[in-house]
Amino acid sequence: MFIRVADEGKQNEETIEIPVDGDADGSVSLSTLTAQFQGVSALKYRNSESGVWRGVRVVDGKLYHPDGEWDPNAIYVPVYSKPMPSEIKRKGFDENQDETMSTSLGQIKPQRVATDFMINNNVDYDDIDRNRRCVDLIVLGISYRSLEDDVKKCFEEFGELVLCEIKRDSNGQSRGFGFIRYKNYESQLAVINKRHFIDGRHVDVKIPESKASHEPEYTRKIFITHMPDAITTDDLRQYFSKYGTLTDIYIPKPARSFGFVTFTDSSIVRSLLGKHVIKGCTVTVGLAEPKTKSYNINDYPSSTFKKAKSDHRGIRTFAPYAAPPPAAYPYYHQQFEQASNTDRMFTYFQQYNVSTPSATKEAFPTHQQSYWNTTEAAADGIWQ
DNA sequence: GTTGAGCGTT
Numbered sequence: 001m002f003i004r005v006a007d008e009g010k011q012n013e014e015t016i017e018i019p020v021d022g023d024a025d026g027s028v029s030l031s032t033l034t035a036q037f038q039g040v041s042a043l044k045y046r047n048s049e050s051g052v053w054r055g056v057r058v059v060d061g062k063l064y065h066p067d068g069e070w071d072p073n074a075i076y077v078p079v080y081s082k083p084m085p086s087e088i089k090r091k092g093f094d095e096n097q098d099e100t101m102s103t104s105l106g107q108i109k110p111q112r113v114a115t116d117f118m119i120n121n122n123v124d125y126d127d128i129d130r131n132r133r134c135v136d137l138i139v140l141g142i143s144y145r146s147l148e149d150d151v152k153k154c155f156e157e158f159g160e161l162v163l164c165e166i167k168r169d170s171n172g173q174s175r176g177f178g179f180i181r182y183k184n185y186e187s188q189l190a191v192i193n194k195r196h197f198i199d200g201r202h203v204d205v206k207i208p209e210s211k212a213s214h215e216p217e218y219t220r221k222i223f224i225t226h227m228p229d230a231i232t233t234d235d236l237r238q239y240f241s242k243y244g245t246l247t248d249i250y251i252p253k254p255a256r257s258f259g260f261v262t263f264t265d266s267s268i269v270r271s272l273l274g275k276h277v278i279k280g281c282t283v284t285v286g287l288a289e290p291k292t293k294s295y296n297i298n299d300y301p302s303s304t305f306k307k308a309k310s311d312h313r314g315i316r317t318f319a320p321y322a323a324p325p326p327a328a329y330p331y332y333h334q335q336f337e338q339a340s341n342t343d344r345m346f347t348y349f350q351q352y353n354v355s356t357p358s359a360t361k362e363a364f365p366t367h368q369q370s371y372w373n374t375t376e377a378a379a380d381g382i383w384q
Numbered sequence: 385g386t387t388g389a390g391c392g393t394t
Contacts, residue, residue: 138391165392165393176389177391179392206391259388288388
């Protein structure tokens with residue numbers, strides 16, 4: 001069986017039939033879809049009764065129809081998150097521009113080939129370029145008695161170093177961390193995310209926060225819970241690296257059933273919220289809270305998870321519920337991307353007959369973004 | 385069952 005997919009307003013010229021995996025679970029593979037619609041992250045369709053858009057559920061790279069079966073006559077419309085396909089630079093797109101970058105290590109000519117991964121995950125070349133360069137790497141966990149030479153000896157095994165230093169206080173006492181930098185990017189790839197031993201201590205090498213991203217760390221980080229002890233950092237790396245470039249993986253020792261994975265980019269984070277199956281275990285992915293409570297909310301208006309939670313308690317107090325939610329719960333943010341506003345949220349939730357007294361609107365300051373979705377709302381008893 | 389150690393200098 002096939003479903004018909006076309007960009008909005010292009011049903012006449014460019015409707016493409018996409019196969020449904022009938023052997024398995026009747027889902028449509030997101031990668032099959034992205035082969036035809038670059039940059040697509042979900043599908044939507046018009047609800048024939050109400051006329052409003054409905055989102056198709058996306059889980060683990062597969063699209064599931066809310067009613068359990070696809071309508072062969074419907075036209076499904078791709079939902080894109082940024083950037084739009086026309087903005088994805090493919091090989092040849094801007095070949096006449098000189099894109100040679102100057103770095104302290106010489107000239108690097110970036111390759112301009114969009115991989116499937118990049119297209120699927122809306123990774124653009126700026127991300128890749130930034131990530132392909134050698135940067136100073138932070139070395140954490142250095143013994144206080146280790147010297148520069150000890151550190152150097154360990155890391156020279158992987159290639160020529162252009163920097164190796166241990167940070168010290170004004171008395172010359174080691175602070176237990178330092179920085180290294182390689183001449184070649186391959187060496188950087190070889191040491192990062194691996195365990196190293198110096199003077200009987202294991203040390204970690206990471207991209208330092210100052211180089212990781214322009215976005216605050218916690219917006220790029222997921223919080224994984226209900227995680228069995230058997231899941232290791234390697235398992236998390238293997239599983240989550242398909243969604244983006246990782247800058248950090250953390251599992252406390254001894255294990256406490258949770259962990260963190262940090263990406264280079266915050267944009268993938270929202271799409272990962274919910275259940276995932278890793279090594280046969282179902283784990284829950286949530287947002288990481290900021291490590292310090294002293295952040296200024298106005299600095300990061302798009303990342304105020306705690307505020308979003310209290311907003312939705314606001315609804316619960318007011319709303320009587322006339323009807324149960326539909327069979328599936330499309331993510332609000334998959335339809336409307338990142339920036340939200342009160343009016344648009346209320347319009348969206350009206351399709352579920354959630355009563356929205358005007359007083360409730362006051363609980364939604366317009367500068368705040370809501371990350372919560374209808375599944376979470378249902379779990380919290382809004383519609384029970 | 386549910387939130388992380390530590391991040392500099394030019």
